Amino acid sequence: MSSNVPTISLRGLTKEFGETTAVDGIDLEIRQGEFFSMLGPSGSGKTTVLRLIAGFESPTSGTVELEGTDVTARAPFDRDVNTVFQDYALFPHMSLIDNVAYGLRVRGVPKRERRDRAAAALDRVQLGSFLGRRPSQLSGGQRQRVALARALVVEPRVLLLDEPLGALDLKLRQQMQVELKELQRSLGITFIFVTHDQEEALTMSDRIGVFNAGRLVQVGSAKEIYDRPNGEFVANFVGTSNIFPAAVGSSLYGRAEAFSVRPERLRLAHPGGAGRDGTTAIRGTVSALVYLGHATQVRVAISDGTTAVVLVHPAALAEEDVTPGREVAVEWRTSDVVWLPPTG
Amino acid sequence: MKLSRSAKTILGVITGLILLFIYLPLLLVVVNSFNADRTFGWPPRSFTLEWWGRAVASEGVRDALATSVQVAVISTIISLILGTLLALALQRYSFFGRDVINLLVILPIALPGIVTGIALNNLFTTVLGVPLSLWTVIVAHATFCMVTVFNNAIARLRRVNGSLEEASADLGAGVFTTFVLVTLPQLRSALLAGGLLAFALSFDEIIVTTFTIGAGQQTLPVWILSNLFRPNQAPVVNVVAVILIVVSIVPIWLAQRLSSDSVAGTGAPGIGRGKIKKAKVSSAP
Incomplete structure (x- = not known):
């Protein structure tokens, strides 16, 4: 029924920080269950778009719609989207299970149920035996998985990922790329993935949006973007040309x-x-x-x-x-x- | 940089002399509080607990001690609340006049006590028409005690990753829940350290206190000042001074331990927006 309504719909989205325009009139629709990557160099506005969708920033003009409902004025805790942060942002004073159960706790889920669900979520990311550890006792890849479990346990409509693999070494990154893609396919929820790594975007995405200087330059499948770049910027940025x-x-x-x-x-x-x-x-x-x-x-x-x-x-x-x-x-x-x- | 052996020795001796110069007089006070000779002949020929007994028995000393503790505790609580709120406002939000407020908040600790004292005395007695009491002392102390809490809290907030609070909001927590469950636990040791410093600052303050305290009331330092030149009180004054030294030094020592521990404890990775970051594998604490 809702398959015709885009999960995310951005209309004329613009964000100015003082004199600089970080995001400049973005129009974009992202479909239900899609793995969508926002690709672009640093400072191209892709992370700001993600933060506008999450609600950490409010746009100078334009709207953000979530399944057809305008959520532009809503606070982050009032939006059915969750974020995996670039630096993971795990709560250092809480154990892994408390970190993952946090979203359930603030929603008033009973203690027993939230422990079970958090434990199951940690199990799914192969950290089921680490429930009592602190984030500081984990490696980068393990923290990454905790952040993923914490965001997914509240069953969001959309998962936003802000360069989540940027801090990992190459081997681990490639492994996590596969795991993330598998996870997205099995859960069937929409992933919006911000990256500056064109190879990562090409291998994982159903569609890619290429950003430059606050604008969306081209949107298309990996093959379209790679084989048919619509201008010199995309031709140069995606692969070598x-x-x-x-x-x-x-x-x-x-x-x-x-x-x-x-x-x-x-x-x-x-x-x-x-x-x-x-x-x-x-x-x-x-x-x-x-x-x-x-x-x-x-x-x-x-x-x-x-x-x-x-x-x-x-x-x-x-x-x-x-x-x-x-x-x-x-x-x-x-x-x-x-x-x-x-x-x- | 490598220092030669002789340079090390010379620097060591100078450091030792300076520390000796600072702490020998304090030691003298402590020893004299047990000195059996009423005129403090040196070296002491015999020791006694008589002065300590007299101090404990003295109603004036007991009242002054209770007053000092009361003033210090209440002004510390006020400082904790206001200092934390100010630090949050100035560190987490940007608004018109933020830098000016930042400066104005820190300034009272640099103002000469006598100026603060006179100014507040004028305000209370002539402008507001409030009778001087312990509450006027508490308010006066809070104006500068707040600074130590504020400084500790804002320094910690700068280090704590702001995306923790965003993550909390993202997971569905409102502003207040985020403060209680995420921000406050990160601030806890910094607030404890700031609070202990504030307590120590208030407990031994005298200048502002003398200008703002009501008639007939005495904090411990005020009691010392008014009994200093009464010859038969001199031994008891030494005892009170020792109490002041202990009550002031212990919180500062604790505060220093707390602030150094917490650096290793939080383990928060650097502030979040940098593009290039090394995967950091922290060892278990």
């Missing part, structure tokens, strides 16, 4: 716009033998090789001064015998070109 200026565009295709091609879509070819149907080739000189382990980045200086980065797999590179200073052709399928119209 080769951006060719408008001059190259007009000489190759007769279209005076910048375009981008992903490094893994480029191939190296012999300078004379290129030019098959449906492909475009451009000549240049190898300027550097960067060994990445799973592949090698070959940097090719094009005559007009831009550098094309080609991602070459180890097997392919052995045959080519590529060395700096060598003349090569860089080739790509014309269908892999993404045009980047200038943004007004």
